[in-house]
Amino acid sequence: MELEAIDDPDFRRLVDIAQHGPGSARRMISACVAALNGLISLITIAGVLAVLHPVLLPMLVLIAAPRGWGAMRVAQERYVSVMSWIEHVRASRLIGNLLTERTAAQEVRLHAVGAFLLSRYERMAESAEAEQERLASSKALTEWAASALSGLAMAATYGAMFWLITAGHMSLAVAGTAVIAVRTGSASLGGLVMNINQLHEESLYVRDHGRFLTQAGRRTLPVGGAPVPERVEEIVLDQVSYRYPDRDALALDGVSLTLPMGSVTAVVGENGSGKSTPMKILSGMLLPASGSLRWGEADLTGLDRAQVFARVGLLTQDFQRWPVTAAMNIRLGRPDHPATDDDLKPSVDYAVAGPVIAKLPDGLRSLLARMFRGAIELSGGEWQKVGLARTHWRSSTSEADGVLIVDEPTSALDPEAEIQAFDRIRRLAEHGTHDELIAARGRYAAMFGAQAAQYAPTATVPRPSAPTVSDQV
Ligand SMILES: Nc1ncnc2c1ncn2[C@@H]1O[C@H](COP(=O)(O)OP(=O)(O)O)[C@@H](O)[C@H]1O
Ligand SMILES: [Mg+2]
Structure with a gap:
């Protein structure tokens, strides 16, 4: 559906x-x-x-x-x-x-x-x-x-x-x-x-x-459609409006937003002002009532939605706490990708979830579902690390460029943990080989360009364009 x-x-x-x-x-x-x-x-x-x-x-x-x-x-x-x-x-x-x-x-x-x-x-x-x-x-x-x-x-x-x-x-x-x-x-x-x-x-x-x-x-969600291009320059919401089915008022009214790939954009606003809704639209989960969503040149309506979803990572405050093992909780970031415990280790390390897992009686094999006997319940902060590991697993197993949506994920954390978490989330935003990252012309390329420019033999070498990072916090 x-x-x-x-x-x-x-x-x-x-x-x-x-x-x-x-x-x-x-x-x-x-x-x-x-x-x-x-x-x-x-x-x-x-x-x-x-x-x-x-x-x-x-x-x-x-x-x-x-x-x-x-x-x-x-x-x-x-x-x-x-x-x-x-x-x-x-x-x-x-x-x-x-x-x-x-x-x-x-x-x-x-x-x-x-x-x-x-x-x-x-x-x-x-x-x-x-x-x-x-x-x-x-x-x-x-x-x-x-x-x-x-x-x-x-x-x-x-x-x-x-x-x-x-x-x-x-x-x-x-x-x-x-x-x-x-x-x-x-x-x-x-x-x-x-x-x-x-x-x-x-x-x-x-x-x-x-x-x-x-x-x-x-x-039902449409199956098939045009493939999402390998390289997408930017995602554009153009005059997008959206109204939830049981609401009279529009949740979004003519919102336009351009998100260049490889940049970080922060959306700030009061509760209920409509921050999560455009994220659901840009990830293809909700279709705009009017206006359009484009991934690069392509309009979302013609694209293969499964491929669009595959390009999106999501970490929210109320992310799903699956009643399965700790390992499976991480793997469910991309269930179709085979994984051994060793494969999951980088994700566990990345989220600093190692100590949380070590405390569990059966490590990654421990069942995290309190409704079953012998299962364990984690604290909010501990769960958050599992969620972050899942997000890492999802983005580390993806081959193509994508978007990472981070929707108030740290509200359950203390300030220090929040800073640490955001620091890690930031590092999730880009990954790839040097050539891939340069080709993506994102933040990595801009920073590399800025650094390289310092060693330029003459001032005639064009300075790199300003970083595309738009931290609007
Ligand atoms: N699933 C939903 N069903 C109906 N109304 C919703 C739903 N989700 C959000 N809304 C309404 O849409 C508006 C925008 O919500 P949202 O984008 O979630 O705000 P924010 O993320 O900024 O707190 C709010 O008025 C909210 O009540
Ligand atoms: Mg929200």
């Missing part, structure tokens, strides 16, 4: 609803088989009844029809209720999880959030219960009416048979057979109606699942 789909509450709702689909599809198969069985036995009984007396057949339909109507109505109502309560169910499940989640555990206790959440949960459970009660009484009423109508039809059938016997149109022996046939027939017709009805109800969920698949198909 495009990242925007994940941000879109309507789509998330559809994802929730679609969860019912596969189970329903499976249940439809057994309902289909049962309906087929019911149909066969009904045809047999209908044959018997038609032979016994032609009026018995329509009477049988009259007996079963109200039950069919009732079952249909109940199913519809249940479906409508499930649809309108789906967010409620999700919210109360969320509250339930918050009460037991590790990340919330401290505030749940210290801030007495536990009691607060519990009272919310109770209120939500009560209203859900009230809805179930409403459904149940409505179901009871419908079924009562259906049974009454069906009972009337049954009485009419027996009345008609009584009349047929007394009028001499039907022998007692035939009537006895007919009573059994009517009873069996109405039971199997009732069963058939139930099965067809279940098919109908399940099909509503399957249809929603289909709707989800269509939407999802429309919102």
Whole structure:
């Protein structure tokens, strides 16, 4: 999916609803088989009844029809209720999880959030219960009416048979057979109606699942496209606007930004002013609503997105803490790249994560997932080093020029560690052989040029252009 789909509450709702689909599809198969069985036995009984007396057949339909109507109505109502309560169910499940989640555990206790959440949960459970009660009484009423109508039809059938016997149109022996046939027939017709009805109800969920698949198909990340050029001079956001799906206001309104490769650009602004959003745009995760994004000459829309992603490194404050081993946590910076522990060592050293790893019982093989037994939890600062090692692993395994996005990664660190971290992050920005770096004409080339110029024999040698570093902090 495009990242925007994940941000879109309507789509998330559809994802929730679609969860019912596969189970329903499976249940439809057994309902289909049962309906087929019911149909066969009904045809047999209908044959018997038609032979016994032609009026018995329509009477049988009259007996079963109200039950069919009732079952249909109940199913519809249940479906409508499930649809309108789906967010409620999700919210109360969320509250339930918050009460037991590790990340919330401290505030749940210290801030007495536990009691607060519990009272919310109770209120939500009560209203859900009230809805179930409403459904149940409505179901009871419908079924009562259906049974009454069906009972009337049954009485009419027996009345008609009584009349047929007394009028001499039907022998007692035939009537006895007919009573059994009517009873069996109405039971199997009732069963058939139930099965067809279940098919109908399940099909509503399957249809929603289909709707989800269509939407999802429309919102998948495109595969293929033009390759991203080996050398990209600059990345340009041109008059880019973007609005998050559930927001009225634009998050970005006509933003233009040129990022020369090999330079460092700092984006400064208040919280929520729109710093992270343009980063998601320039890395191809979000598509601009208007305006354009260019990687070199190429517009992003024509480029192979997977290749664009492959060129981007990301280190954020809330980077993913994968519930896997320490080694895998680093490797997941580029999972398709094979790695032994030795291969990961430079990344560990780079992030000064060595002491953190050394403290773990099984070193890099230690599981960092507190939900499993025997796993270990790291502190915020320790995790940050693992995150930095991952970012290093990602950029050290990439062959082409790329962008490194560093989004407030050090907010969890003390000032000294922050300076150290930024010092290291800076060194991530460029790597390659001398020739590659000169060809990239970035900071390395500019500095090399400046240094070389000092040894220039005459002043006629052109001075190197100003470094392209634009530290706008
Ligand atoms: N996933 C999202 N869904 C909806 N609105 C968002 C989302 N992410 C950010 N926003 C909104 O977009 C605006 C810009 O956000 P962002 O770029 O993250 O700001 P910054 O990084 O400068 O703090 C804010 O008003 C924020 O509330
Ligand atoms: Mg941000």
